[in-house]
Amino acid sequence: MASFALLASIPICGAHPGMADTFAEVRRAAAKEARADSKQLIGDLKTLADSKLTAIGKDIKAILLDQKDARSSVIDTSIPAGNVDSAACKADLCCVWKWISYEMTAKFNGTSGRCTKLARGAVRLGFHDAAVWSTSTSYGGADGSILLTDEFSRSDNNGLDAISNQMKTWYTKYKPYGVSMADLIQMGANIATVVCPLGPRIRSFVGRKDNAKAGPTGLLPAETDSADAIIKLFAAKTIDAHDLVALVGAHTTSQQHFVNTSRDGDPQDTTPGIWDVAFYPQTQKNPPPRVLKFRSDIKLSQDSRTVGEWNEFSGSNGQDHWNEDYAKAYTRLSLLGVNNINDLKECTKVLPAARNSFVSEDQKVLDMWLQGQFNQLNDMVDNAIMLTGLT
Numbered sequence: 001m002a003s004f005a006l007l008a009s010i011p012i013c014g015a016h017p018g019m020a021d022t023f024a025e026v027r028r029a030a031a032k033e034a035r036a037d038s039k040q041l042i043g044d045l046k047t048l049a050d051s052k053l054t055a056i057g058k059d060i061k062a063i064l065l066d067q068k069d070a071r072s073s074v075i076d077t078s079i080p081a082g083n084v085d086s087a088a089c090k091a092d093l094c095c096v097w098k099w100i101s102y103e104m105t106a107k108f109n110g111t112s113g114r115c116t117k118l119a120r121g122a123v124r125l126g127f128h129d130a131a132v133w134s135t136s137t138s139y140g141g142a143d144g145s146i147l148l149t150d151e152f153s154r155s156d157n158n159g160l161d162a163i164s165n166q167m168k169t170w171y172t173k174y175k176p177y178g179v180s181m182a183d184l185i186q187m188g189a190n191i192a193t194v195v196c197p198l199g200p201r202i203r204s205f206v207g208r209k210d211n212a213k214a215g216p217t218g219l220l221p222a223e224t225d226s227a228d229a230i231i232k233l234f235a236a237k238t239i240d241a242h243d244l245v246a247l248v249g250a251h252t253t254s255q256q257h258f259v260n261t262s263r264d265g266d267p268q269d270t271t272p273g274i275w276d277v278a279f280y281p282q283t284q285k286n287p288p289p290r291v292l293k294f295r296s297d298i299k300l301s302q303d304s305r306t307v308g309e310w311n312e313f314s315g316s317n318g319q320d321h322w323n324e325d326y327a328k329a330y331t332r333l334s335l336l337g338v339n340n341i342n343d344l345k346e347c348t349k350v351l352p353a354a355r356n357s358f359v360s361e362d363q364k365v366l367d368m369w370l371q372g373q374f375n376q377l378n379d380m381v382d383n384a385i386m387l388t389g390l391t
């Protein structure tokens with residue numbers, strides 16, 4: 001850090017053309033270091049000495065401190081050791097999660113190859129369980145409470161009925177095998193993310209504890225909030241402006257139902273069901289008429305604290321940069337309120353493989369829909385159904 005500070009203070013009057021790039025790189029590296037320095041630890045990692053950390057505790061600490069990638073391609077493509085009731089399956093901690101991953105993937109992957117409404121719901125549900133926490137609350141966070149208490153009935157959670165019913169069905173089925181609601185919800189978010197084409201494959205940890213107490217209120221952002229209010233709300237969750245910009249990018253996959261009910265099913269960019277970066281530039285421009293931009297997203301795309309990162313994700317190599325940053329930011333979010341991080345186990349290997357390229361075969365019909373035609377297709381697009389036989 002000191003070396004960067006020194007370089008940054010060298011007068012650039014004598015710089016020849018071509019050095020500008022170098023200076024920009026140095027500034028960016030310095031900003032990255034400064035940001036890494038400001039990263040806060042959470043849960044038990046705040047107080048545990050390094051000598052007390054497990055291998056997973058060390059890895060998570062490094063991810064939180066922006067020193068390690070939160071993505072992984074470690075995969076186990078073999079069939080599970082046995083059915084979920086078998087002794088062989090019970091002897092392998094991740095075996096039950098492999099079965100769960102199969103079930104979730106089947107529901108999250110649409111016939112178009114895009115990810116379904118249920119997948120997008122799983123990402124939002126993961127966010128809404130975990131984000132109900134702040135540094136000044138002593139409870140809440142990724143504790144399953146959204147579905148274990150009446151927390152679910154809060155208006156924040158409008159539109160989550162289908163995924164919540166599905167998640168409760170899975171919970172009833174897999175709870176006897178030791179699966180917590182908190183883990184099921186966060187594993188659901190990570191599986192949904194990677195099932196969406198181009199989505200990052202986020203390292204996935206299990207062992208969170210459930211809480212039968214509803215989380216504190218007033219901790220989720222609203223579409224009408226100012227950029228300042230949202231930045232402060234997230235800062236109180238240890239999520240900085242940069243991570244916030246990465247997290248809102250999940251709107252790249254979504255289709256809204258409640259922000260404007262007369263436009264039920266309208267997407268937030270031109271590629272619902274695809275984990276691409278189209279959302280970032282389109283929020284700053286005039287996308288096709290079908291796209292409904294959230295007012296809070298427009299404000300974040302313009303605020304001085306967030307516009308820089310917004311532009312980075314919009315630019316060249318934005319996809320990999322975003323995936324890397326989203327994976328880290330989501331890992332942090334998914335561990336808010338978790339006080340046994342050092343004891344978690346890893347089951348990343350059960351996630352399906354990431355898809356790094358994708359072309360919608362029904363793009364011609366989608367383009368007409370994006371221009372405002374065919375409202376009757378909203379549900380089919382929402383369910384990621386291949387739009388064939390329509391042209």
Ligand SMILES: *[C@@H]1O[C@H](CO)[C@@H](O)[C@H](O)[C@H]1NC(C)=O
Nearest residue numbers: 105109111112113195352353
């Ligand atoms: C999802 O479906 C697409 C197309 O139907 C397929 O190519 C892809 O492998 C599937 N993804 C997973 C994770 O099963």
Ligand SMILES: *[C@@H]1O[C@H](CO)[C@@H](O)[C@H](O)[C@H]1NC(C)=O
Nearest residue numbers: 259260261262263264292295
């Ligand atoms: C919702 O959409 C309708 C139709 O486009 C529009 O007339 C109305 O102003 C929108 N309402 C809000 C709150 O944005």
